[in-house]
Amino acid sequence: MPSSVAELEAQALQLAPEERAYLADRLMASLSSDDAVEEEWFVEALRRLDELESGAVLAAPVEDAIARARIAIK
DSSP states (O other): OOSSHHHHHHHHTTSOHHHHHHHHHHHHHHHOOOHHHHHHHHHHHHHHHHHHHHTSSOOOOHHHHHHHHHHHTO
16 A cells, blocks of 8 residues: 555556546545535536537547647636
């Protein structure tokens, strides 16, 4: 078991991107105890998935999305 948050972070960063996303989701979910908020996020996720699957929107590579987000917060 990791003895510090830094060690845990180092281990987490070695996971595959999909595993890191899953872990991040689980950690974020553990911070919220509001079932109504969780339900709204679930509905939103399904709406976005439907848009992707129908071709109404195109997915952007995660690297591009992160770069755009970093630019937006500067």
